[in-house]
């Protein structure tokens with residue numbers, strides 16, 4: 001209950017009787033929205049005590065309000081603000097009175113963050129046909145096991161300590177499990193000290209960008225590229241240099257030319273399944289890039305957001321596993337491995353970087369979600385995550401093949417694409433259709449797709465990403481049929 005006595009000043013010297021001052025004050029609070037319809041008022045004795053008046057005086061005020069219809073008494077339950085209020089005339093507030101509505105705008109200027117330039121990210125709609133982006137199929141994720149682990153934390157002896165404040169670097173338990181997992185599967189010879197757990201890959205990127213950059217620092221990104229990362233780097237002060245991507249990944253010659261001309265501080269890459277084009281950076285380019293990084297001492301942020309899903313032979317090990325000089329900041333996430341709502345990401349880097357990142361993270365939040373971290377650690381430990389990855393790779397590979405087959409059968413004269421070796425999307429170049437119109441029409445028919453706005457801004461490729469992993473075969477067929485109708 002809000003402390004209404006602070007909103008209703010009582011003037012004992014006034015000619016208006018105290019009970020009326022209180023009744024008028026309560027009416028004002030109801031009209032101003034401070035006391036909402038149906039709200040239960042404290043008992044008369046408590047109210048009298050808070051106003052420091054005699055209970056009879058308070059009762060007179062309540063009787064008056066009931067008589068006027070502002071309050072109603074429900075037997076054996078108490079006194080409530082009436083649901084059916086007397087007709088409320090508009091009231092004019094003088095400058096020192098409270099407002100009827102929460103202010104719509106601040107009185108001061110606020111920095112514009114350009115939110116409209118992010119791709120659409122809210123997929124919490126009741127539609128099942130979403131091919132925007134590479135999304136995991138949330139229906140096959142081991143959510144029951146995850147919830148079971150969450151529930152069991154409370155019951156396990158020795159786990160109660162996790163209800164306390166913890167370490168902004170992430171719980172040691174998860175960092176240990178993760179470092180073993182990453183050593184076994186990605187060739188990273190690291191320990192828990194080389195990891196900070198973050199709220200998704202995006203937070204890892206934000207922290208890294210802010211630790212590395214100051215205003216005016218030269219940064220290299222790929223074109224086309226991952227717009228959200230570019231924006232994050234820019235906000236940390238980066239001057240962006242864009243270099244092209246071809247079928248073999250980012251153009252390392254172009255990066256070398258830039259290094260000769262200016263002091264490059266950071267290169268942001270997605271070498272495994274480049275976002276948006278899905279291409280994999282070739283081994284020789286990787287080695288050349290690592291050598292350049294060592295020679296020119298720039299930081300390489302390796303964003304490996306969907307490492308797990310590779311469908312040809314074996315996935316290429318991260319560049320971080322070959323780093324001998326301390327150039328690479330490696331970023332990963334469980335958003336695609338499990339579901340995006342599990343906000344567990346990680347940064348792997350030399351210890352000094354992780355220590356600073358931990359300090360920096362403390363100014364964003366004291367720590368991550370310990371309970372989720374513990375539950376995830378259990379899933380790593382008991383093999384649930386490894387088993388899920390195995391299962392999901394099979395399913396997503398079939399879906400990729402089916403989706404690409406459908407597109408080849410039905411849209412080969414409208415869309416150009418290469419079958420991706422990994423990831424959860426294809427990079428689809430539309431030959432002459434207007435992508436925005438296609439996306440608009442598709443949306444009306446129940447299919448949500450990316451209209452490519454963020455990818456075609458610097459250069460118009462008339463292309464977008466079409467995700468295949470979150471839909472089953474039947475749904476993919478429906479989605480492609482809608483695409484056929486809309487192009």
Ligand SMILES: Cc1ncc(COP(=O)(O)O)c(C=O)c1O
Pocket residue numbers: 199200201202203226270275303305332333334335340344345
């Ligand atoms: C290339 C890339 N990096 C990072 C992310 C962010 O992932 P997270 O959900 O873990 O913040 C995404 C999300 O799609 C992505 O495409």
